[in-house]
Amino acid sequence: MIPYGRQDIRQEDIDAVVGVLRSDFLTQGPAVPRFEQAVAAYCGARHALAVNSATSALHIACLALGLGPGDWLWTSPITFVASANCGLYCGAQVDFVDIDPRTYNLCPRALEHKLVEAERANRLPKVVVAVHLCGQPCDMEAIHALSRRFGFKVIEDASHAIGGRYKGEPVGNCRYSDITVFSFHPVKIITTAEGGMAMTNDPALAEKMALLRTHGITRDPAQMTHEPDGPWYYQQIELGFNYRMTDLQAALGFSQMQRLDEYVARRHHLARRYDELLRDLPVTTPWQHPDGYSGLHLYVVRVSEARTGRPHRAVFEALRRDGIGVNLHYIPVHTQPYYQRMGFKAGQFPEAERYYAEAISLPMYATLTEAQQDEVVDALKRAIAA
Known part of the structure; x- marks a missing residue:
């Protein structure tokens, strides 16, 4: 059987993972920030947050943008269910915008038409998730212009698109979006076995997503509600999740990034x-x-x-x-x-x-x-x- 997709694992990938197995850190060590920095540098984004799946990245992206009950998330109907489910996880309502018949991506003309109708009905979306189907970027300039006109936030679901470019610049630089999400599932372009990443240029969004991926817990005194009791102290200041990527996964991802x-x-x-x-x-x-x-x-x-x-x-x-x-x-x-x-x-x-x-x-x-x-x-x- 010739599969539709598969990973490419080479000796350097195996050596990178074995190096972590022989180190002091298997989960939260130096490999995760090194991988984040490599992807951020490649894409030209200021912040990169590695997580255990692209679905997790979509979830914390929506939460960081304030999506919640009473809000709407719109996305393409031609996508994996996670692009829509992330809105439901936040208690929001979900709707769809039809695709462009040539690119198969969310159609900006259909989006504009639906936004005009939604404005009249007072039910504009808070977040639009633009999915780069097959790896082809959406018309992000047009979607961004509509976001400025109608006041919604933009997430690029670039699960298929790392290594791609839009108007000559890397997908993931967030020039036309608030947050971009990548997937590193084995059938994707590079892999961490399971894993994902959220990119942003907004330090407040990066801080919020970093908190949400780690149970909502902080050890930073500047984020705490009162002085720490001692050097062991931490505080839960949000309801977060265990969405962290391990050093094992990040070492594999960093090795794959080189190719x-x-x-x-x-x-x-x-x-x-x-x-x-x-x-x-x-x-x-x-x-x-x-x-x-x-x-x-x-x-x-x-x-x-x-x-x-x-x-x-x-x-x-x-x-x-x-x-x-x-x-x-x-x-x-x-x-x-x-x-x-x-x-x-x-x-x-x-x-x-x-x-x-x-x-x-x-x-x-x-x-x-x-x-x-x-x-x-x-x-x-x-x-x-x-």
């Missing part, structure tokens, strides 16, 4: 090769906006029965039978049973649903060989011709 540009460049080579190999097939290959340089976490083709004469599901299942571990990213969140019980219905976000009816994620990872890629393309040809 980030190599990984993304390899993905671009493979994407260009897919584009060429699939040119004569009746499928829609990904379109890349000229303003962005994608992290290319995913390579999604669209397969419509109208063009191929074969049902989408039949093509998907034929690929799986042929040993190609294709996947589908993602099922529209508003169609999930949990969200349907909240009142969402099929048909509300038609572009998202059209995308879901046609999307197939082909294998895409740095160690995918050209021979394996040829196998994938040959299998797709057979699946369409069957």
